Amino acid sequence: MTLYHQLKQCGNPQGAVQMVVSLCQSHTPKEVADIMGISLRWVYTIRKRFQNSGGNLEACLLKRGPSSPMSNRTPKEIEIMVVNLAQETNLGPHRLAIALKRSFGIGSSPYTIRNILRRYGIHCRKFRMKNGNKRYAANLEAFSPLEFWQLDVKYVVDQTALPKEAYASIFKNRLPQYQFTAIDVKTRLRLIAYDHSLSFHNALTFMLLVEAWLRSFGVHHHLFFQTDNGSDGPTP
Numbered sequence: 330m331t332l333y334h335q336l337k338q339c340g341n342p343q344g345a346v347q348m349v350v351s352l353c354q355s356h357t358p359k360e361v362a363d364i365m366g367i368s369l370r371w372v373y374t375i376r377k378r379f380q381n382s383g384g385n386l387e388a389c390l391l392k393r394g395p396s397s398p399m400s401n402r403t404p405k406e407i408e409i410m411v412v413n414l415a416q417e418t419n420l421g422p423h424r425l426a427i428a429l430k431r432s433f434g435i436g437s438s439p440y441t442i443r444n445i446l447r448r449y450g451i452h453c454r455k456f457r458m459k460n461g462n463k464r465y466a467a468n469l470e471a472f473s474p475l476e477f478w479q480l481d482v483k484y485v486v487d488q489t490a491l492p493k494e495a496y497a498s499i500f501k502n503r504l505p506q507y508q509f510t511a512i513d514v515k516t517r518l519r520l521i522a523y524d525h526s527l528s529f530h531n532a533l534t535f536m537l538l539v540e541a542w543l544r545s546f547g548v549h550h551h552l553f554f555q556t557d558n559g560s561d562g563p564t565p
Contacts, residue, residue: 331366343386349375350386403441411437411445421453422446474515475543477553480536482527483508509535511554532556 336345345365352361353376362369375389382388403411410433415425422439429435429442446452486496486506499506505523509532512519520539524531536554543552 333365333367342390346375346379346386346389350379350389403437403445407435407437408445408449410435411442412449412451415446415451415453419454472515472553473550475513475518475548475552476550477514478539478555479512479514480532480554480556481510481512482532483510484527485523507531511535511539 333345333349336342336348349361349365349367349372352364353372356364358369358372358376362372365372378389379386411425411429414420414428418425418428420428422443425442426437426439429437484506485491485508486499498504503525505525507524507527509522509524510519511521520542522535522538524535539554540552
């Protein structure tokens with residue numbers, strides 16, 4: 330550890346600056362840099378700050394900000410909007426970007442929104458499931474049973490979950506290769522359908538099928554459908 334850092338860690342950071350200033354009166358900047366174990370540029374910086382501040386040691390240690398603010402930084406009012414929306418909805422950066430575009434016409438990258446949330450210390454609330462995975466926390470008390478549904482599409486023949494014989498049977502018998510699933514977040518009730526192709530038309534048809542099935546059993550309250558915002562599925 331250099332002499333400069335030893336003096337800074339002794340409890341009086343100004344002592345290191347005072348030593349540099351004192352040595353500059355009887356030594357060259359190069360000699361001071363070698364004695365203190367710092368760069369020559371830092372010696373010149375301390376000496377200049379000391380002279381410009383009228384002998385104020387604290388001014389020599391102040392961190393200087395950028396000479397000009399970032400020209401491409403997101404406006405403050407949009408940052409506040411992102412923070413408020415994240416706190417109200419508990420959405421991640423990608424969903425927040427979609428919500429801002431649809432509701433307010435503001436186009437912002439998910440990575441920009443991620444940086445905004447980090448600056449303000451906003452994190453999506455998640456809970457750990459029994460299998461170890463994490464999922465976004467949802468306020469289940471705010472919804473009635475059979476009111477909020479999560480829609481998902483799975484490619485059945487992904488060659489990873491089932492035995493090889495099962496995949497061979499699917500292709501041989503020309504069975505549907507896509508599984509559409511609707512899960513009620515309150516009761517965890519699942520409705521499943523299968524189709525041979527993945528398209529917006531099929532996904533929307535499945536959503537309407539779920540609604541028609543619920544209406545036929547006397548469920549008449551307002552329904553909410555949440556998707557993963559995929560390119561082939563319906564969007565809420």
